Amino acid sequence: MPNQPLPVLCCSPGTGHPLSATEAGELARVFKTLADPVRLRLLSLIASHADGEACVCELSSAFELTGPTISHHLRVLREAGLIDGERRGTWIYYRVRPEPLAQLPAMLVRAAPTAVSA
Amino acid sequence: MPNQPLPVLCCSPGTGHPLSATEAGELARVFKTLADPVRLRLLSLIASHADGEACVCELSSAFELTGPTISHHLRVLREAGLIDGERRGTWIYYRVRPEPLAQLPAMLVRAAPTAVSA
DNA sequence: ACCATGATTCGATAGTGGTCGAATGCCTGG
C-alpha cells in the first residue's frame, strides 16, 4: 500500500477515530517526558554507552548542570518507565527500558508508508 | 537482523554518537509541541477529517475550551510547522503537514526491529 | 455603510517545571 493520503497520527489502535481525551492525555505524558533536551541527551548517553548502562557520575560530567538537576531528570525518566536504576557499591547505574519508546512510533504514526522508511 | 540489543534513541543520523546538544534541542522542541493533550487531539481531529482539513469552528466545538485557547494551540502547531491554515470565506481551514511528523520516528528510534512493526 | 459572526490578538492570572543551594541518605574505607 504505497500511497495512503493521510499519513499522520490520526487513529486509535485499530479504528479510524481521532484520539480520545484519555488517549491524548497518556500520549502527551510520554511526550512531555521527552520534551527536554537534557533528558533526551541523558537517554541517548545511556543507550549509546558500551554496556547499555552508565553511572550517574559519567552522565553528570557531560553537562554543565548541578547534581540535583541531573538527579531530577533521571527521576522523571525513571517514573515514566523509560530508564531503570541499580545501585552497585558506591555508584548507581542506569539503563534504558526499550519497550515504551519502541511502541511510541506505532502510537504516533498509523500509516506513514513513504517517509518513515529512512 | 532480528536481535540488536539496544533498540532505542541512541544515535545521530548515521553515526554511533549520542545526541549533540543542538540535536537534542531541536528534537525537544518538536516533542514540546506534541506534549499537550489538546494539541494532540487537534492534530488527530484534523487528520481524521474527511478531506484532511477542518475548520476552526468544528475543532472548537470538540472541546470545552474558549475560542482564544483553541486559537493559541493552533498557533503553536502552525509555528512548529505541523499544520497549515487557509482562509476560505468566513472560515479558516487547517490541514496537517505530514513531513515533520513522518520523520520523527526515524529520528527517535534508530533500530527497533522487534517491537515497532505492529 | 452597517451589523453579525468567525477567528485572532492582547493582557492578566494561575499552575507547572527546570534549576540551584543546602540538607539528608547511603555505601566504602580506614
Next chain:
DNA sequence: CCAGGCATTCGACCACTATCGAATCATGGT
C-alpha cells in the same frame, strides 16, 4: 564507628505556558 564521596531529596526561585475575558480584525450579508 567515623570520615568522605556519590546520589537523592527538600525548599525556594524564576521562566514559561495554558487558560480566560475583552478587544480587535476580517468577511459576508442586509
